[in-house]
Amino acid sequence: xxxxxxxxxxxxxxxxxxxxxxxxxxxxxxxxxxxxxxxxxxxxxxxxxxxxxxxxxxxxxxxxxxxxxxxxxxxxxxxxxxxxxxxxxxxxxxxxxxxxxxxxxxxxxxxxxxxxxxxxxxxxxxxxxxxxxxxxxxxxxxxxxxxxxxxxxxxxxxxxxxxxxxxxxxxxxxxxxxxxxxxxxxxxxxxxxxxxxxxxxxxxxxxxxxxxxxxxxxxxxxxxxxxxxxxxxxxxxxxxxxxxxxxxxxxxxxxxxxxxxxxxxxxxxxxxxxxxxxxxxxxxxxxxxxxxxxxxxxxxxxxxxxxxxxxxxxxxxxxxxxxxxxxxxxxxxxxxxxxxxxxxxxxxxxxxxxxxxxxxxxxxxxxxxxxxxxxxxxxxxxxxxxxxxxxxxxxxxxxxxxxxxxxxxxxxxxxxxxxxxx
Amino acid sequence: xxxxxxxxxxxxxxxxxxxxxxxxxxxxxxxxxxxxxxxxxxxxxxxxxxxxxxxxxxxxxxxxxxxxxxxxxxxxxxxxxxxxxxxxxxxxxxxxxxxxxxxxxxxxxxxxxxxxxxxxxxxxxxxxxxxxxxxxxxxxxxxxxxxxxxxxxxxxxxxxxxxxxxxxxxxxxxx
Numbered sequence: 001x002x003x004x005x006x007x008x009x010x011x012x013x014x015x016x017x018x019x020x021x022x023x024x025x026x027x028x029x030x031x032x033x034x035x036x037x038x039x040x041x042x043x044x045x046x047x048x049x050x051x052x053x054x055x056x057x058x059x060x061x062x063x064x065x066x067x068x069x070x071x072x073x074x075x076x077x078x079x080x081x082x083x084x085x086x087x088x089x090x091x092x093x094x095x096x097x098x099x100x101x102x103x104x105x106x107x108x109x110x111x112x113x114x115x116x117x118x119x120x121x122x123x124x125x126x127x128x129x130x131x132x133x134x135x136x137x138x139x140x141x142x143x144x145x146x147x148x149x150x151x152x153x154x155x156x157x158x159x160x161x162x163x164x165x166x167x168x169x170x171x172x173x174x175x176x177x178x179x180x181x182x183x184x185x186x187x188x189x190x191x192x193x194x195x196x197x198x199x200x201x202x203x204x205x206x207x208x209x210x211x212x213x214x215x216x217x218x219x220x221x222x223x224x225x226x227x228x229x230x231x232x233x234x235x236x237x238x239x240x241x242x243x244x245x246x247x248x249x250x251x252x253x254x255x256x257x258x259x260x261x262x263x264x265x266x267x268x269x270x271x272x273x274x275x276x277x278x279x280x281x282x283x284x285x286x287x288x289x290x291x292x293x294x295x296x297x298x299x300x301x302x303x304x305x306x307x308x309x310x311x312x313x314x315x316x317x318x319x320x321x322x323x324x325x326x327x328x329x330x331x332x333x334x335x336x337x338x339x340x341x342x343x344x345x346x347x348x349x350x351x352x353x354x355x356x357x358x359x360x361x362x363x364x365x366x367x368x369x370x371x372x373x374x375x376x377x378x379x380x381x382x383x384x385x386x387x388x389x390x391x392x393x394x395x396x397x398x399x400x401x402x403x404x405x406x407x408x409x410x411x412x413x414x415x416x417x418x419x420x421x422x
Numbered sequence: 423x424x425x426x427x428x429x430x431x432x433x434x435x436x437x438x439x440x441x442x443x444x445x446x447x448x449x450x451x452x453x454x455x456x457x458x459x460x461x462x463x464x465x466x467x468x469x470x471x472x473x474x475x476x477x478x479x480x481x482x483x484x485x486x487x488x489x490x491x492x493x494x495x496x497x498x499x500x501x502x503x504x505x506x507x508x509x510x511x512x513x514x515x516x517x518x519x520x521x522x523x524x525x526x527x528x529x530x531x532x533x534x535x536x537x538x539x540x541x542x543x544x545x546x547x548x549x550x551x552x553x554x555x556x557x558x559x560x561x562x563x564x565x566x567x568x569x570x571x572x573x574x575x576x577x578x579x580x581x582x583x584x585x586x587x588x589x590x591x592x593x594x595x596x597x
Contacts, residue, residue, distance in 0.1 A: 015506040016521045017499035019490065024528050037531065041539035041562045048483045049558075051475055054452060057445055057485065236456070243452040269442035277441070277489020278499055284486060330502060375504055 001296045004029050004289070008339075018335045023285035026292035033295065040288060047287030048280065051239060052158045056151050057276035058242035059106035062249045064268050064275075066104055066220070069253020069260035072114035074217035075100045080122075081213035083183075085199040085206065088190025090126050091136045092183045094119050098140040099179040102147035103224035104245065106154070108333075108370055109377040112141035116385040124386075128195045132396045134386035138378040139400035140182050142367040145333060147175035148228065149245075152333050152363055154238060155283055159290075159338070160345045162355050164238045165231055170360045170418040174411045178364075178404065185403045219252045279334060286338040299346035306347060313351050317412050320344065321365060325405070328369015332377060336366045360418045364411055368404045371397065423582050430495070430575035437492050437568070444485040451478045476550045480558045487565025494525075494572035496591035507588055518587050522573055529569045536563030 004026050011021035023040075030037070066072060079096035083089045097115045105111055116137040123133035145152045148168030157164040190196050214221065227245055230236045236244065253260030293299070306316055327336050341362060348358040370376040373390055383393055411417055455474035493499050506517045540563060543556035580587035 011521075011524070012502050013505055014517055014521045014524075015501050015503040016524060017501045019499060020525050020528055024524065037535045038538050038542070040532065041536045041559065044562060045483065045539075045559060048486050049479050050482075051479055054448065054478055054482055057482070058449060058452065061445060061449065239452060240456045240459075243449055243456060246449050247453060266439070266442045269445045270438045273441035273445040273485055274438075274489050274492055274498065276445075277486045278493045280482075280486045281490035281493075282500065330504065332500060335500065375502070 001293070001298050001301065004292055004296075008289070019282040019285045022282065022289045022339070026289050029292050029296070030288075035295075039291075043287045043291050044284045048284045050158055052154060052164060053280065053283065055149070055154045055164070055239040055242040056106075056280055057272060058239065058246050059149050059151055059154075060110075060276045060279075061269065061272035062242065062245035063105035063107060063110040064272050065246065065249035065253055065260065066223075067110060067114045068264065068268060069249060070257040071104070071217075071220040071223070071249065071252060072097075072101060073118055074213075074220050074257075076115065076118045077213040078210070078217050078221070081206075081209045085201050086187060087198045088187040088196055089198075090119070090123050090196055091128065091132070091186035091190055094123070094133075094136045095140040095143075095179055095182045095186060098137075098143050099147060099175070100221075100224070102143045102175065103228060104149075104220075104249075105144055106149045106151040106242075108141045108144035108367065109381060111144035112137055112378045112381040113385075115141065116382050120382070120386050123196075126197050128190075129396075130386050130388055131392045132189075132195060134382040134388060134393050135397040135400055136182075136186060137385070138376070138382040138393070138397065139371050139404065140179070141378040141382075142370050142404075143175055143179060145367045146171050146178060146364055148172065148231070149238065149242065150363070151279065152337055152366070153359070155279075155334065156337050156341055156359050156363065158283075159286075159341050160355065160359065162359060165234070166356045166422055167359050167363075168228075168231055168238065169421050170356050171363070172421055173417045174360060174364060174407075177410065177417065178407045181403050181407055182400065185400060189399060219256045223248060223252075282335060282338055286342075289339070290342045293343060299343055299350075302343055303347045303350050306351075311351075313353060314413070316348075316351055317353070317361065320348075320361065321408060321412055324362065324365035325368065325372070328366055329372045330375050331366070331369060332375070333363070333366035333370060336369060337362055354415060354419060356422065357415045357418045361408075361412050364408055368401070368408060371401060371404065373397070423578055427575060427578045427582060430571060430578070433568075433571070434492060434495055434575075437488060441485060441489050441492060444481050444488070448478050448481045448485065451481065472550045476548055480548075480553075483558060484561045487561040488568065491565045491568035491572055494569045495575050497576060498591060503588070511586065515587055519577075522577060522587075526570060526573055529566045529573070532566035533563045533570070536566055539563075 008021055008025035011025055076097045079093040079100065083092045083096055086092060094115060098111050101111050101114055120133045120137060124130055148171045150171060153167045154164050157167050227241045231238060231241050254262060349355055370378045373379060373394055379390060379393065383390055451474050455471055458471040506514050509517060540556045540559045543559040544554060546555040547553060548555060576590060579590055
């Protein structure tokens with residue numbers, strides 16, 4: 001087991017794509033155990049051939065269609081109409097838009113790109129420092145994978161055999177907690193530093209403004225109702241919900257808003273196919289590592305190690321939190337979940353932790369990893385849109401990061417937050 | 423060499439269209455499944471179009487392996503290139519070439535064992551559509567062969583344009 005892991009770390013450090021490093025590292029152990037390499041394509045194929053996984057490309061496709069079909073821009077209008085008048089309101093709107101967008105998109109990068117490209121320039125104009133604007137976008141975009149639907153949740157559920165629907169539902173309240181805490185942070189931070197502008201509040205114009213924005217965005221706002229309502233009500237499976245999202249986004253973008261051109265669709269399809277393949281190929285090859293780990297009884301060995309440190313569930317969870325935060329500094333959520341998920345899930349179950357709650361801890365924890373410099377898709381995208389360097393982003397980001405760490409501790413130690421709606 | 427690179431890029435344009443078509447087909451097939459389940463059940467016809475599920479999964483396999491191969495051309499696959507990008511010029515480029523060579527070796531292994539798996543698939547057929555499984559298993563060796571071609575294409579581009587190989591694809595990564 002040590003050999004496979006040392007090889008894996010060496011290959012990853014050399015910059016070998018994660019998918020292939022996961023496939024190469026266990027080869028030595030396989031050969032050593034006398035397992036013929038014809039097992040490789042068989043293992044890879046079985047991991048890829050999954051109906052649950054079909055939700056991944058479909059959610060990525062629907063996210064891209066919505067981004068280009070004018071749905072994202074209308075959600076921004078709704079959030080700004082509701083919160084824009086407050087001190088720090090525009091920053092709070094970034095969080096609220098990310099929450100709304102997360103209910104229809106399964107990834108964080110899509111959320112950061114869609115929300116950031118509209119709101120970062122607007123925040124700059126309204127007297128917010130650019131690094132603060134960019135770090136607001138980067139930190140709230142992590143809601144993309146926490147509020148359902150979520151691509152990492154689909155993959156984790158597939159990997160561990162828990163229900164995708166359960167994991168989706170478990171993400172709702174923690175997502176609201178994180179959203180609310182980030183909105184509060186924006187308001188307090190802006191009030192202390194005097195960021196942004198304040199508009200006088202009058203109920204009449206405000207409600208008219210909100211009503212106007214909601215009227216313009218109704219087709220976009222209906223989307224989460226259909227998708228989440230359908231999944232929550234047990235009407236469709238996540239994969240079916242994903243395909244409905246695709247056709248709904250296509251209909252709204254082309255017919256209702258008229259902003260999506262039919263001739264742009266093939267390119268969106270190709271882009272979504274490549275983005276999904278790049279994600280899913282990691283799933284395919286992780287299966288080889290998972291096979292070897294199972295062969296070596298790695299989860300049992302891990303459980304013994306951890307039991308040697310402490311038998312206490314809470315201590316174990318704290319260790320998981322710390323390890324995942326460290327891992328998150330260098331890893332994107334998906335590879336982190338794929339490598340650590342199959343190893344930690346049986347240990348957690350062995351310690352009597354609810355598997356759905358544990359899955360959610362893993363997802364939220366690794367999502368915070370997207371916000372920790374120097375590696376993180378949200379950070380790269382936000383910096384690119386705001387045209388600032390990672391170093392400039394880091395200081396305001398630390399405030400948000402501190403709040404997110406408190407959130408993950410609450411989510412970890414209050415299981416009811418994840419399990420109440422199940 | 424430039425001709426070779428142009429040929430590879432032509433192949434990738436075709437591959438791009440194939441990927442778009444595969445994803446479109448997946449969406450349509452899964453939608454048919456939803457329609458059959460909701461509409462036909464509503465009017466009292468109890469049909470399970472189980473071929474839709476099988477077909478969608480098989481299309482997905484092809485999409486994943488072809489799409490990953492497409493990503494190899496511009497180094498779009500997720501990697502921790504943090505350390506290698508910080509290394510000084512020659513050393514960093516040498517590290518990137520070493521990692522590409524390791525990948526090439528791995529892809530060739532996959533072509534070989536993938537092909538034996540295809541041979542094995544000739545004796546199997548899918549549960550619902552009775553399709554010979556070698557049509558589906560072929561996704562792995564074909565994908566791996568295209569990964570070889572595209573990794574060579576990446577190196578060719580670095581040689582012909584005399585660019586730092588680590589810079590290729592960095593701009594596309596943010597798309």
